[in-house]
């Protein structure tokens with residue numbers, strides 16, 4: 001392997017980092033930056049979901065509950081506790097991790113299908129509560145006027161108030177980096193190997209000393225915590241939290257991103273998040289591929305069907321097969337030289 | 339308390355593992371019916387019996403995959419009845435499955451490594467944050483895995499995903515996975531079934547060599563040639579009950595065994 005080829009993953013990460021940091025500076029309008037914030041949020045959301053769904057093989061339909069409840073926690077407790085951005089985020093994260101632990105212990109007792117249905121039920125109940133507990137959540141009237149993050153700059157009297165989308169964008173970047181680093185660390189270590197073992201054969205995993213429940217919980221709790229933090233960001237970004245934040249449509253989006261992008265693969269989930277955050281906007285009226293509204297859903301559905309039919313292990317699987325083939329053809333060439 | 343006392347207290351008289359009055363019922367059938375048996379350290383014991391006589395069920399009860407209704411299992415003087423499978427294997431009882439189980443998408447090498455890692459460290463916190471220690475353990479694990487791959491002749495396939503292996507190779511891999519933690523007791527469920535004669539011979543030689551080096555085996559096997567060649571002692575099950583026990587020579591002549599196998 002040449003030095004360049006060995007350095008390539010690093011170069012890719014550096015290039016990606018520069019892109020993420022510099023791209024929003026190219027756009028002055030809020031619309032484009034909105035899409036970018038949205039994309040970053042889906043990256044965090046989908047990677048957290050994929051820890052369970054792609055690696056351990058436990059597909060929960062309930063992940064939006066962590067997001068919505070995390071947002072409500074910040075909306076309702078934030079003003080009372082006066083914790084600030086970091087405090088709000090950490091509070092939502094730890095309480096949602098705790099919720100994931102409790103829900104996990106309850107739901108992991110049952111097998112795959114019952115698990116999916118059970119978590120689905122949990123989202124529906126959470127949304128019902130958000131809609132009907134007027135005294136607590138304001139019901140469909142939403143919780144409004146959530147404080148925007150403020151940061152006192154050390155050694156000065158200046159306080160920086162986060163207002164512009166661009167500022168929110170850079171406020172979100174650390175959570176994205178944290179999520180990617182944690183995802184990578186967990187899945188490429190011994191823990192990741194145990195995750196795959198549990199996904200492929202729980203009985204066999206037990207026979208080599210792995211306790212499946214432990215690893216299912218680990219992925220679920222870490223994912224739940226991160227999504228809780230993301231919900232807190234959302235509340236402080238849009239400053240309104242409505243029952244629609246605990247939405248099953250989020251589940252659908254997660255499934256599409258992860259399974260079309262490539263379950264259990266960092267590259268696949270990143271690609272899926274970008275594609276399925278940007279694509280719908282391009283198809284919207286005024287977007288680059290603008291088509292009449294009646295056909296938007298059709299186009300979206302068509303893309304999904306095509307990908308599922310012709311790329312059964314997602315876009316990432318397709319890329320992997322192509323690069324494998326390329327490597328093999330090079331091996332043959334080298335072989336003939338000798 | 340000395341280990342000697344502990345063993346005496348449990349009444350297992352120095353056996354590595356003792357099964358006492360073990361009973362497992364399924365709806366309409368008593369798969370294991372009040373079975374007593376012992377395996378001593380260093381022994382190679384075979385468990386035989388017609389199809390459906392309860393051999394696999396007995397393995398599943400010993401290793402915690404099934405819950406027995408009556409009786410107990412004492413391993414190294416400790417009662418392990420009803421413990422979880424993952425805890426039992428960490429105490430030193432490895433097993434293979436009759437229907438060969440490996441992790442299909444993990445590489446051959448990773449299949450071995452994942453079979454050892456839980457034995458090396460049990461503290462998740464340490465595993466996440468003591469990176470250098472983990473790297474050392476990982477190097478040791480790879481070294482041990484490569485030795486075993488050399489032994490079973492799969493060194494060249496170490497990077498291949500296990501689903502690409504043919505049946506016999508998968509069987510050898512599962513066997514090596516059972517060996518990698520250097521267990522005190524290995525339970526093999528039909529190690530010679532479904533593979534060619536060359537591989538039967540290879541498997542037999544591996545088992546014999548490891549046994550000579552001190553490893554204890556309890557083997558379920560239908561190939562009588564293999565059973566008679568390798569066993570120190572044979573236990574015979576029929577309809578869940580132990581009907582005979584003894585040396586290969588004695589079992590060969592035993593009328594109850596002949597009846598169980600060939601009918602009246």
Ligand SMILES: Nc1ncnc2c1ncn2[C@@H]1O[C@H](COP(=O)(O)OP(=O)(O)O)[C@@H](O)[C@H]1O
Nearest residue numbers: 364367369387388389390391392393394395396
């Ligand atoms: N999980 C199960 N549920 C119901 N019956 C079972 C189960 N496993 C085994 N049995 C029954 O228990 C008996 C013993 O089976 P098994 O232990 O597999 O026999 P062997 O391994 O000696 O061929 C058979 O009658 C079998 O049908």
Ligand SMILES: [Mg+2]
Nearest residue numbers: 393394395436
């Ligand atoms: Mg059997």
